[in-house]
Structure formats: structure tokens, C-alpha cells
Amino acid sequence: MGMRDKDGRTRVVIEGVRPEVDCGRFPVKRVPGESVTVEADIFVDGHDSVAATILYRKSDDREWNEAPMEPVVNDRWRGSFPVTDIAGYRYTITAWIDRFKSWREDILKKVNSGQDVSVDLLVGVHMIEEASRRATKDDAKILRRWVKQMQSADCGEEERLNLVLSPETASLMSSYPDRSLASTFPREMEVIVERERAAFSAWYEMFPRSCSARPSEHGTLKDCERRLPYVASMGFDVLYLPPIHPVGLSQRKGRNNSPTAAPDDPGTPWAIGSKEGGHKAIHPELGSIEDFRHLLSTAHEHGIEIALDMAFQCSPDHPYVTQHPEWFRRRPDGTVQYAENPPKKYEDIYPFDFETESWRALWEELKNIVVYWIEQGVRIFRVDNPHTKPFQFWEWLIEGVRKEHPDVIFLSEAFTRPKVMYALAKVGFSQSYTYFAWRNTKWELTQFMTEMTRSELSEYYRPNLWPNTPDILTEYLQYGGRPAFATRLVLAATLGANYGIYGPPFELCENEAKVPGSEEYVNSEKYEIRHWQLDRSDSLRDLIARVNRIRRENPALQRDRSLTFHHVDNENIICYSKHSQERNNAIVVAVNLDPHHLQSGWIELAIDDLGIGHQESYQVHDLISDARYLWYGARNYVELNPATMPAQIFRVRKRVRREQDFDYYM
DSSP states (O other), X not given: OOGGGSOTTOOOEEEEEESOBTTTTBOEEEOTTOXXXXXXXXXXXXXXXXXXXXXXXXXXXOSOEEEEEEEEEXXXXXXXXXXXXXXXXXXXXXXEEOHHHHHXXXXXXXXXXXXXXXXXXXXXXXXXHHXXXXXXXXXXXXXXXXXXXXXXTTOOHHHHHHHHTSHHHHHHHHHSOOOTTOEEOSOOEEEEEOXXXXXXXXXXXXXXXXXXSSTTSOOOHHHHHHTHHHHHHTTOSEEEEOOOSOBOOTTOOOGGGOSSOOTTOOOOTTSBOBTTBSTTSOOTTTOOXXXXXXXXXXHHHTTOEEEEEEOOEEOTTSHHHHHOGGGSOBOTTSOBOOEEETTEEETTXXXXXXXXXXXXXXXXXXXXXXXXXXXXXXXXEXXXXXXXXOHHHHHHHHHHHHHHOTTOEEEEEOOSOHHHHHHHHHTTOSEEOOSGGGOOSHHXXXXXXXXXXXXXXXXXXXXXXXXOBTTBOOHHHHHHHHHHHHHHHHHHHHHOSEEEEETTTTTTTOOOBSSTTOOSBTTOTTTSOOOOOTXXXXXXXXXXXXXXXXXXXOGGGGOSTTOEEEEESOTTEEEEEEEETTTTEEEEEEXXXXXXXXXXXXXXXXXXXXXXXXXXXXXXXXXXXOOEEEEESSEEEEEEBTTTBSEEEEEEEEEEOOTTSOOEEO
């Protein structure tokens, strides 16, 4: 803005606004009931006092609401505003010189130094009179009465001083400031408010074709429906299904990713499309669209949402390959370019060519796929490899879908470079897979989760922590035995408000790799139908159910921003806490990262954050074992044996004293 375009009398400077993602290019994210805390550097030349407020509104509203800002330190100001609906919001900041407050502070100095203030009082009277013209009818009467009183010959100087310097006068004057020369931050930032499940969810991944009660028989959606009580009993609220579409025959992969398939090999569900249809069809052996709708309805009765995998790629047999050859890249020999990640080859998968001249038609058709499944009742999509498609495409698709269906949630499955993962979150993905599976040491976990929760990332990037997936069987799980699975469960479920597991391999502690040094499961379910013995005695089913119940009953675990790590004098033990001040709920978690040996140590809690005095005793209730311990002060002892339980999830219960009754803990 040039000098001729701006009133040179606007003196307040507003800069360093947070949150502001890429200078307001992308929105921050919230769910209903949360607030947006806004900070900025706000200052003026000279010694005048400044006032500031946040302006906020729903994107479709015209009128602004206001939320006050207060100085924090060194010209840094802070305020917050609530978001209540699933919608878009906008916000900015306006600030002005508070002339009455500046005058009031100056006249106090003069009075205290014995100077004559008779002329200054006239200035104050004039400002009150001006404010009366901006005030509401009732307040204007009060202000005019004060002006008349101070202009009366019967009103002495001391009485005038008492009146203009009273808290009542200061409060009323602050309600009607002169904002004619206010400065407004030149950008409006955006907030996207999604539904609660975008911020707090527990996912369970399961292959429907492996749900049959009879070994080697292809499962159906009805079999999947019969598995719902099992999933619900563990406390999961999202059931994620890998692609349920027809699987191609050409170049079909065999068991353990063999390049040659046997006649009865089902292929990988991600090789989408055959003569039976493509992305809008259901694999004939799974059932019909009516079966799928019934599955959605039954899942809802169990408190579960079905999430579908959205994999924008095709098998060589997909109808798109012949109907729209222009959507695929051709090699010099005339063949279609299959997917590659050298040295890996995926001959059974054709990626779309997003640089095709027919990109507009391609974009529209891919959006139509999403809309089709929304029309069937799906509201959550796990998107396969979104980092191999253009950012502009995802921004266009997600924005377009949300205009009509603001309750849709998108999970990004992008194990790639950090900046690419973060860019996908910026353009609209609600949640994202992370590197959590490979963060094993205390230092790694602390650094990783601190970045996720205490940096600007927390404003727009929601991590979804998965200890395993069909593609990922980490070394820690391969060699740590059952304690390793229990450890990673507790870490995922308590470090993150969103987490998931790939089951039944997780709860059954499936840990055999295809070859040493590989993260591929032997006899991977991606390439064959598996039969799982769900009632095995060594299953983690009961522990998973307890942990998910702990998450539901403790609001502290339903958000990530309060995550705080605490010192332990043993590198094999990690300790952290979360708290919800609004719900009077505090959780402390201690985890033994060594799956083979008993470990012990002294924890040093930041008890000020937990609202506990340094000389105060308090109870910690282990919600896993139901044991209760009396702790005192900041430093306390823990001992964790992986052979029994490698973790403790403590609810902090503070002592409450009653005058005529016994003490108790809450």
C-alpha cells in the first residue's frame, strides 16, 4: 500500500501475527468448542497507550464479532475467540491508540508530582463528551451526566479528578473508544472447523476378504458386518477398509508379492478395476452396493464409522484404460507406464497422468468418485499415496467436496518428505500418517512429538499415529515380542489424539517379516486371504479395549496441544502428561521403551502445569492396573516390567479437603 493510499495518521503497527499459515494462504484447523488463540506484536511510536481486538466471523457472515486482546510482554498481545460450528471462519486484528487511557496515565503522573492539571481536566471532559456521541442511549446519558457534573461551578478540582480517574469511568470509556484512526492488519486469516472426529479418533484397519469364518474362503461384506461387534468391543470408532473394488487380472501379483499369480490368488486390492467395474463398483465376491449400505448402517449402530480407501490408480483391466487412454502416460514402445519406485515395480498398477491435456476431465471424474461414495453414506476417506498427485488437485477436490459436505474427513497416507506431508495438510487433509512407527528412543519420540504439538504445525497438521500398517512391520515389533506391541499401543494412543492399528495382526502380535531386514509381513494380507484366530489367549484385545476406554473417559487424551514431556533419570523410560483445565483432568503416562528388561527410575513432573503444589501430596491412579499410589511433590519413583505391563497411565487425583468430613481425591 503506497503512502497516498493510506492515512498517514494511523500510527499503530501490527505484525508477527500468529497463527498465520504461509501469510494467510492456508487456514488453521479446529473442531467445534475449541478456541483460536491469536497473538501479535502491536505497538506505536512514543508513549501512547494502545488497545486491540480480534475481529472474527463466519466466512459467510458480513458482520464482525470482536474478542479483546491483552498485552503479554514486550509489546506482544494475545486474545482468543471461540468456534462453534462446522464451517469456515475468518479473523484479523485491529488496534488503535487509547487516547483516554493515555491521558489518564499522564494526568496521574502530573498529579503525583504536584503539577497544575486544570487544563488537562478540560481535555478529559472533552473526550468524555465525544465518547457520549458514540455510546448507546443509556450509557450516553451517564457520560453526559458526568460531563455536566464536571462543568458545574460547584464541582471542585478534587471531585473532578476523582470522577475522571474512577474505575467506572475508565471501564465505560474503554467501551466507546475513538477508532477513527485504527490500524487493521491487512490480511484476513481463515479457520476451517471440522467435526470432532477429525481431532479425536481411534482407527482399526481390516481386510473384508479375510473376514470369512472358513479358512481360505473369500470373505464378504456380510462377514465384515459380523466382525463389527469384535471391533466395537475394542473401542474403535473408525473401521478403515482397504479398497473394496474389483481387482484386475492382468499382471496380478501372487502371494508375498510374487510376480506370477496362481489361479486362486486374489491379487492386491490396490490394483483397482476389472471387467466388473472400477472405482464406483464393489468386488463381486465381497457383495453388492446394498450389502455395503447395510454394513454402514450396522456399523453406525455400533458407534463405528466406515472409512474407505481412496486409491487413485488403476489395474490394466480398469475400464478407464480403454475408455480414457489419454489419462495414462505412454512409453516409447506404446505400452502404458506402470507404477515404479525403483527398484520396486508395480506392473499391476497404472498411475494417472496428471499432466495430460485432458486434466480437467480427469479431475472431475476423480471428484465424482468421491461424491459417489459420499452419496452412499461414507464420510471418511483414507487417501492412498496423495503425495504422488498434484497439491492443486487436492486443494480443488477437498474444497469442492466440503462446500456440499463439510462433515467429510480426509486422512493422508503420505510417508514422504516432511514438507510434502505438511503441504498436503495445508491444502485440506484433516489428518496425516506420520513417522511415528520409526521413532523408538526417548529422544526420537520427544523431539518428534514436540515438533508436532508445540510448533506452527499444531495449527494445521493433525498427526494420526499408527504403530503398524499392511506395509510396515518395524524392527521394534519384529524383535520385541508381545511387550513391544503393548508399548507401541500405549504410546500411539496417548501421545496422539488420533491413532490407529492394522488388525488383526497387531492385537495378535504378528511379527514375522518376509526376509530379515524387511518391513514386509511374510504371507502379507495384501496378496492373499488370511484366516485369523481372534480368540487366542495372547491377544492384546483386552488391553486395547481398556486403553480406548481410558481415552474416551479422559478429555486430556483427546487433544495434543497440552502434551508435556518430563525428565526421567533412565533413558529407557519416557514420561509425559496431558491435561484439560476446562474438564479438571490430568493424565501422566510412563512407558518402558525396553521390551526385554525391567526398568525403573525417578520421574520429575512439572507439577505446576498439573495444578499441584510442590509440598502437596496427591494420588495417581493407574487406569490400566487400577492400582493407586500416593505421590508427594515433583519427584517420584516408577518401576515397569515389560513381562507384565510395560506402561502405566495415571490419572492425577488431587486431595480435596472438607471442613466436616474426610479428605478425598478427585
